[in-house]
Amino acid sequence: MDEKRKAPKLRDTATVVPLPRKPGAALTITDVAEFAGVSKKTVSRVLNREPMKAATRAKVEAAIETLGFVPNVQARALAFRKNFVIVLFIHDSTSPMAMKFQRGVLSAIADSELALAVRPVDRESPDLLADIETFLGRQKPMGAIFLPPLSERDDIGEMCQRLNVRYVRVGSAPLDMMSRSVWSNDRDVVTAVVRDIVARGHRRIGFVRGPSGFRSAREREAGFRQALQAAGLPVDEALMVDGHYSFESGVSAGAALLDAPHPPTVIFASNDSMAAGVTRAAHQRGLSLPRDLSIVGFDDNPVAQQIWPSLTTVHWPIAEMGALAARKLVPDMLLGAGEDAADLPSMVESTIIPRESLGDAKQGKSE
Amino acid sequence: MDEKRKAPKLRDTATVVPLPRKPGAALTITDVAEFAGVSKKTVSRVLNREPMKAATRAKVEAAIETLGFVPNVQARALAFRKNFVIVLFIHDSTSPMAMKFQRGVLSAIADSELALAVRPVDRESPDLLADIETFLGRQKPMGAIFLPPLSERDDIGEMCQRLNVRYVRVGSAPLDMMSRSVWSNDRDVVTAVVRDIVARGHRRIGFVRGPSGFRSAREREAGFRQALQAAGLPVDEALMVDGHYSFESGVSAGAALLDAPHPPTVIFASNDSMAAGVTRAAHQRGLSLPRDLSIVGFDDNPVAQQIWPSLTTVHWPIAEMGALAARKLVPDMLLGAGEDAADLPSMVESTIIPRESLGDAKQGKSE
DNA sequence: CAAAAAATAGACACCGGTATCTTTTTGGCG
DNA sequence: CGCCAAAAAGATACCGGTGTCTATTTTTTG
Known part of the structure; x- marks a missing residue:
């Protein structure tokens, strides 16, 4: 040459x-x-x-x-006017579920050039929308993912559309267009759980609600009511108490139900943290589980396996939802050759995980 | 024309x-x-x-x-040759401790222009160093934080110096120069815990080790041995069993200790997940806690409060360490006017959290 | 009050890529 | 073999900031 x-x-x-x-x-x-x-x-x-x-x-x-x-990613980002980043907006960065979701996202983007930025925001703040807008303006990410309860606000979705930012909303029900949402069938799976509970002979079923501001809480309650009706059981409002998805609120709710004149033989809590709280309330009263009381939760968070007795619960496939959300958000970078974004599902199935905390109703007590 | x-x-x-x-x-x-x-x-x-x-x-x-x-952050990043990002390298993205740490970092950078990127890497991978180097080369972050067990590898620190990337290593002992490390006094606090245990009349103290590849595991074991010697108690190797910081390994370890001819009256597990496993093993054997067996953990992870009985443990201030690490990493952006990076501490104090799982030794059994 | 010194503002190249448009090469075909 | 269209490669502007060096104020001082 x-x-x-x-x-x-x-x-x-x-x-x-x-x-x-x-x-x-x-x-x-x-x-x-x-x-x-x-x-x-x-x-x-x-x-x-x-x-x-x-x-x-x-x-x-x-x-x-x-x-x-x-x-150099910065130079590419500047020229493309897009940063190779996905932003995950979360309200409560301590929630184990948010962490699992994050892990799912990370697994989906592990081999790509994408990075994940996590941004906790305060749902209560009056500046919420402005904060998100500023962050999006600064980062110019490939897309944004919103977890509950942020995902339930339509104004956030509208803002993203105005800013021309791709987004996915995650929740317990379809919250947006198919291509922009990922959800789980909370209502149906709760119905199935309650059917199982009834099949074990239970008739007095306590229910611990989640905070009414969460769609998941409302869906789970709706599933519970549907199941009772389907089973021909009365909906006893005295057996339904409020909780806030926290362990402490589960303890209080458990106390309220167990100290009532006619306590239930099984308690369904709308999430595992509260179910753990109910478990504590039962232990404090010297109950033997699941002989004296069955408990069922929802989420399958790490605590569910680790408490005694281990918690029969619903496995909420939140990590899978995280991976799915990422793939729907940036399909051109995360899908293989043969895959098509249109083929990606929007709903993922939750499944029942039988463990130790759900037993048969005592013979004497049923009916 | x-x-x-x-x-x-x-x-x-x-x-x-x-x-x-x-x-x-x-x-x-x-x-x-x-x-x-x-x-x-x-x-x-x-x-x-x-x-x-x-x-x-x-x-x-x-x-x-x-x-x-x-x-536009990208343009600034290009001109500065630095991205306004902190990277957090973690080995196990499922660990609740890693998540707490992440939360601490996020709280420290919440009001700044910085973003956090989380990068899980595989400690076992032969490409570990290359992976980290590529990521740093791509992102050109303001700095990197390494959590255990990654933080314990000196070669990672050397690589960062070669690449001219600021970093902080987090662990259970001083791992690097003061300005590049944040650590907790694991050894001393374990010694204090064992002193408390002994003060309650216990003489046969079981110990569940962490994986020997973790510095924290070695420090905690060293603290345990020191305390026994200080108390004039023999170090009985039969009462020391291996674990892997996982719940399941705690169950096995608990089983091994409890099924031995002369079981201990108290078991100290090197982290809370294993302590929860020991608790399960005890429940499975029908023991009443803490009457028949006391259990003490380390970390103060969410499970510690939620199991029954709630776990006496060491609060490992990992969120605080996260905030501290971020502030040491990028002091010019995260410190207030009056603050000086040289004044930031490198060690944070773990504290003992008394809960229900540690009781007095039974009269008959002591000695 | 003028001259010198210091502080501030401005012009322009540059960071490392991509987009557009132009030039060169390749390949098909009569 | 030559012509022309199509494809590939190249030259240069541009993305939106910062760094450097120069021009202009402003301040200081004799």
Whole structure:
């Protein structure tokens, strides 16, 4: 190869370039182009998998490999006007469910160029919308995912549309267009759980509600009521008490139900934290579980396996929902060749996990 | 047309610019400069809080406010050669402790321009170092935080220094220079815990180890041994069993200890998950807690309060460590005016949380 | 009050990629 | 073999900020 010394128009002909690139300095696309004997643009084409002649592509790829070149995401983000980031907006960053969801998202993007940014926001704040808008404006992410209870606000979705930001809302019911939502069949699975409970002979079933501001709480309660009606059992409002999805509220709710004149033989709590609280209330009263009282929860959070007795619960596939949400959000980067975004489901099935805390109703007590 | 079509270098002079900026398009620093009647650079100075005349600053700030300008982080990142991001490298994204740590980091950066990127990596992978290097090369973050067990590898620290990336290593002992590490006094607090246990009359103390690959496990064991010696008690290797920091390993360890000929009257587990496992093993054997067996854990993870009986444990202030790590990593952005990075502590104190699972040794059994 | 010194503002190149448009190469076909 | 269309590669503007160096104030001082 006889290199033809073209007149180097480059600005740095004799002023800056002379020093042979500091070892620590970042490699750029220009270095790769020079090494491969092609232009910047050609390297860029390779990076973006644009159609091109196989021989040229191979040459460039070899150069990238040899030099150990890693493209600069900031520069790409600037040129593309899009950051290679997914933002996850959460309300309560302590929730184990939010963490599981996050893990699902991370697993979906693990092999891609995407990064995940987590942004906790305060649902109560009057500046909520403005905060989200600022964050989106700053980050210009590929998309945003909203977890409950944020996902239940239609104004957030509308804002994203106005800002032209892709988003997915996650919840316990369809909250938006199919392509923008991922949900689980909370209502139906609760109905099935209660059917199982009734099949074991229970007739007095306590229910601990979640906070009414959460769609999941309302769905689970609706499923409970439906199941009772289907089973021909009366809906006894005295057996339904309020909770806030917290362990402490579960303890109080359990106390209220167990100290009542006619306590239930089984208590369904709308999430596992509250079920753990009910379990504590039962232990405090010296009850033997599940002989004296059965308890059922929802979520399948880590506590469910670790308490005594282990909790019969509904496995809420939140990690799977996280992966699904990510794939729906950025299908062009996360789907394989044969996959089509339109084929991705929007609903995932929760399943019942039988463990120790649900037993048969005592013979004497039933009816 | 007498336009010279051979060399239309300034093609946009009269063709593109005229249109008055599409409403949806992003505002730039140029718009602000024009509005305020100053130059780009002056606006940049305001954004970067460089010293300047108060009147000019006020004028520019008013313009920013009026226009609702939000600077483009990608462009800044490109120009600065630094991304406004902190990366958190974790090995096990399911660990509740990692999640608490993450929350601490998020709270520290909540009001700043920083974002947090979470990157799970596989400690076992032979490509671990390369993976981290690639991620750092791509993201060019302000800094990186490593959690155990990643933080215990010196080669990762060396790599960061080579790449000129700031980092903080988090652990249960000083792992690096003060300015690059945050640690807790695991050994000392375990010693204190065992002193309390002994003070309650216990003489046969079981110990469940953590995985030997974790520095925290080794420190906690060292603290345990020290305390026994200080109390003049023999170190009975038969009362020390292995665990892997998992619930299941706690169940096995508990079973091994309780089924032995001379079971201990109290078991100290090196973390709460294993303590919960021991608790389960005890329940399975029909023991009444803490009458027949006391149990003590370490971490104060969410399960500790929710199991029965609630677990006496060591509160490992991991969220606080997260906030501290972030502040040490990027002090210039996260510290207030009066604060100095040199004043930030490196060690945080763990504290003992008395709950229900530690009781006095039975009269008959002691000695 | 003028000159010198210091502080502030502005012009322009630059960060490392992508987009557009132009030039060169390739390939099909009479 | 030559012509022309189509495909590939190249040159250069551009994304939206920051850094440097120069021009202009403003302040200080004799």
